Amino acid sequence: MSTLTFNAYQTQALSTAIYPEKGTGSAxxxxxxxxxxxxxxxxxxxxxxVIRDNGGVLTEQARTDIGKELGDLLWYVAGAASELGLDLGDVAQGNLDKLSDRQMRGVLGGSGDNR
Ligand SMILES: [Mg+2]
Structure with missing residues (x-):
């Protein structure tokens, strides 16, 4: 189990980024x-x-491969946060705070971004 923090991940992810106007927050x-x-x-x-080809049974290979894709997705989430000038740790904490607040108010279910 890794102890990598969101902000450390974000910093390292950005250091591997190659794209036009990186880090500028431009359109x-x-x-x-x-x-x-x-x-x-x-x-x-x-x-x-997994569903189509393996009857819904998750193999270790599929688990590994899906984990890698989740990592790819995380890289772009971190990149989006960086371009927006947000700390990934703050994004993660803000999400937990939002869900915790909804849980306390009994509105975890339902819809609406700002309930
Ligand atoms: Mg990928």
Whole structure:
């Protein structure tokens, strides 16, 4: 189990980034990392194939491969946060705070971004 923090990950991820106007928060840089969030589709595709090709049984290979795709997705999430000037740790904490607040108010279920 890794003790890598979100912010350390974000810093290291950004150091491996190669794309136009990296780190500027420009529309082009935001578009680039935004398009990269399409990695979510690669996660979905591999999950789909577990159902289609293996009767829904998750093999160790599939688990490993899907984990790698989740990593690819995380890289672009970190990149998007960077281009937006957000710390990934703050994004993660903010999400937990939001869910905890909803849980306390009994509105975890339901819909609406700002409930
Ligand atoms: Mg990928």
């Amino acid at each position: 082009l840089a935001l578009a680039y990392v935004g398009l990269g969030l399409g990695e979510a589709g690669e996660v979905q595709g591999k999950l789909k194939k």
